[in-house]
Amino acid sequence: xxxxxxxxxxxxxxxxxxxxxxxxxxxxxxxxxxxxxxxxxxxxxxxxxxxxxxxxxxxxxxxxxxxxxxxxxxxxxxxxxxxxxxxxxxxxxxxxxxxxxxxxxxxxxxxxxxxxxxxxxxxxxxxxxxxxxxxxxxxxxxxxxxxxxxxxxxxxxxxxxxxxxxxxxxxxxxxxxxxxxxxxxxxxxxxxxxxxxxxxxxxxxxxxxxxxxxxxxxxxxxxxxxxxxxxxxxxxxxxxxxxxxxxxxxxxxxxxxxxxxxxxxxxxxxxxxxxxxxxxxxxxxxxxxxxxxxxxxxxxxxxxxxxxxxxxxxxxxxxxxxxxxxxxxxxxxxxxxxxxxxxxxxxxxxxxxxxxxxxxxxxxxxxxxxxxxxxxxxxxxxxxxxxxxxxxxxxxxxxxxxxxxxxxxxxxxxxxxxxxxxxxxxxxxxxxxxxxxxxxxxxxxxxx
Numbered sequence: 001x002x003x004x005x006x007x008x009x010x011x012x013x014x015x016x017x018x019x020x021x022x023x024x025x026x027x028x029x030x031x032x033x034x035x036x037x038x039x040x041x042x043x044x045x046x047x048x049x050x051x052x053x054x055x056x057x058x059x060x061x062x063x064x065x066x067x068x069x070x071x072x073x074x075x076x077x078x079x080x081x082x083x084x085x086x087x088x089x090x091x092x093x094x095x096x097x098x099x100x101x102x103x104x105x106x107x108x109x110x111x112x113x114x115x116x117x118x119x120x121x122x123x124x125x126x127x128x129x130x131x132x133x134x135x136x137x138x139x140x141x142x143x144x145x146x147x148x149x150x151x152x153x154x155x156x157x158x159x160x161x162x163x164x165x166x167x168x169x170x171x172x173x174x175x176x177x178x179x180x181x182x183x184x185x186x187x188x189x190x191x192x193x194x195x196x197x198x199x200x201x202x203x204x205x206x207x208x209x210x211x212x213x214x215x216x217x218x219x220x221x222x223x224x225x226x227x228x229x230x231x232x233x234x235x236x237x238x239x240x241x242x243x244x245x246x247x248x249x250x251x252x253x254x255x256x257x258x259x260x261x262x263x264x265x266x267x268x269x270x271x272x273x274x275x276x277x278x279x280x281x282x283x284x285x286x287x288x289x290x291x292x293x294x295x296x297x298x299x300x301x302x303x304x305x306x307x308x309x310x311x312x313x314x315x316x317x318x319x320x321x322x323x324x325x326x327x328x329x330x331x332x333x334x335x336x337x338x339x340x341x342x343x344x345x346x347x348x349x350x351x352x353x354x355x356x357x358x359x360x361x362x363x364x365x366x367x368x369x370x371x372x373x374x375x376x377x378x379x380x381x382x383x384x385x386x387x388x389x390x391x392x393x394x395x396x397x398x399x400x401x402x403x404x405x406x407x408x409x410x411x412x413x414x415x416x417x418x419x420x421x422x423x424x425x426x427x428x429x430x431x432x433x434x435x436x437x438x439x440x441x442x443x444x445x446x447x448x
Contacts, residue, residue: 003068003147003160008061011159013148018155021049052153059151060158065093067147067160071103077140077170079266083132089147091120098150100157101128103164104143108136134170135261137269137316142166171316173270208236243448244287244301244342245279245439247272251292251318252325254349257377259428264377267428268347269315271375271435275345276311278436282443287342288314293323295333301342327362334366343371343448345435350376351405356412364419371448373422373438380427382406 028042059065068090077083091097099118105111109132120126134140145162209225212232225233249255249272255265276286280303287301288311297314299307325348334344344366350356366372385402388395409425416423426434442448 003066003162011161012057012061013157013159015150015154015157018053021052021155025049053155056151056153056155059093059095059153060149060156063094065091065095067097067099067149068092069101069145069147069160069162069164071142071145071164071166073142073166073168075168077132077134077168078175079134079137079170079173079270080262081133081173081175083134084129085132087116087128087130087145088125089118089120089128090125091123093149093151094122095152096121098154100148100150102146102148103130104145105132106140106142108134108138108140135266136263137170137172137266137318139167139169142168169316171312172266172273174273209233210236242303243284244338244340245276245284245448246287246289246301246338246342246344247276248330248344248346249288249290249318250325250346250348251290251296251320252348253320253322254325254351255347256320256322257349259377259380262428263320264349264428265318265320267377267431268375269318271432272345272347273312273315274432275435275439277308278439280308284448286311287338289330289333290314290318291325291330292321293326294329298333298337300337325359327359331362331365335369338370341370343439343442344373345438346372346374348374348376350412351379352408353411353415356415360415360419363416363421367419367421371422371442373424374416375424375426375431375435376409376412377431378409378425378427379405 025042025045028038028045032039032042068088070088070090072086072088074083085103087101087103089099089101097120099120101116101118102114103116105114116128116130118126118128143165145164147160147162148157149160150157209222210233212221212234216234220234220236222233222235249265249268251265255263255268257264259267272288276288279286283303285301285303286307288297288299289295290297297318299310299314346363350359363372363374382402382405385398386406388399390396390399413423413425422438424434424438
């Protein structure tokens with residue numbers, strides 16, 4: 001990448017060593033006022049200082065050398081994942097240089113002290129890297145790149161400005177998708193943090209006939225195939241497939257609550273993406289609904305090849321609108337648009353039982369037609385307050401209020417269970433694992 005045209009004065013920046021040398025000369029002149037014999041040393045020092053400054057300036061600006069910089073970015077970044085940015089530096093000077101370089105990273109990172117140092121020998125190319133960790137979705141804009149080159153004397157530096165404006169999207173996290181895909185093929189879901197599910201029944205969806213292996217259920221022996229082959233053969237069954245699974249994501253103001261730099265909506269989007277991916281791997285149909293005061297997006301459940309890409313692009317665009325959610329409109333749309341009984345996973349957040357009671361009639365109406373599971377969040381900040389022993393009267397009040405909020409969360413779980421509605425109360429960090437576990441448990445119990 002070529003820098004901006006050379007500017008002989010505007011791109012000149014004296015370094016700390018230059019100011020120290022200038023200050024030393026000034027001190028000599030000050031001492032010569034009291035000790036006249038030092039005047040010659042002061043004048044000689046000034047001449048040497050000026051000559052060295054001129055030599056350094058000539059090497060940086062007039063010798064024909066330059067610096068090249070190039071930023072290399074991936075096609076996209078992913079939410080709550082580390083992204084490595086690579087910067088290539090090329091020395092076109094006839095001598096080794098030291099570089100202090102600055103990259104104008106997107107404003108979302110609020111990085112105000114970005115400075116990196118590199119040293120490059122004559123005619124060589126060096127690569128440097130740094131890591132970014134995005135916590136919000138959207139378009140991230142990179143700006144210019146600046147390089148401050150110092151010669152061997154390190155008295156002055158020359159600034160190079162590179163127009164390197166780029167925009168890169170940040171999509172929901174996909175770090176677990178490929179990992180789980182391999183695990184799902186081998187049925188090793190425990191390695192991904194998923195708990196083992198004790199199967200309560202036996203799926204009756206036939207898959208194939210295979211040879212008997214020690215440990216197989218003798219009730220699955222196929223006696224006709226055994227007689228034809230002359231060796232024990234058993235029927236192999238698989239989980240029921242082509243069931244509809246929908247993720248319902250609340251985009252109201254309650255989901256804007258932050259946790260470790262990310263909003264609850266972003267955690268819900270990451271978990272929904274993972275769950276829908278697992279759903280497609282299990283040969284079920286994955287669908288998505290986002291809503292607040294009205295239904296914003298409705299992607300019918302399907303298992304076509306382009307379904308995952310469609311879900312990813314839709315989740316990428318979702319933002320909160322800071323309005324109160326309309327569960328009545330949600331219930332009406334579900335009754336009209338989704339006629340087949342489906343597994344609905346509702347990502348929302350209820351802080352009090354009063355908030356639940358306002359929406360409970362609509363949730364009960366949805367649960368009559370579908371298998372509904374409500375996912376809401378545990379406030380980890382209140383958990384730390386409850387665990388601390390208060391030493392002041394104010395601390396006692398704070399702990400009492402925290403205990404009350406925690407009690408209300410548990411009451412919400414009980415109230416939902418009373419009406420046959422499943423629920424998941426989880427911390428944001430454990431959301432993805434708990435949601436996938438719930439889906440796998442429903443599959444194991446043949447509830448979907």
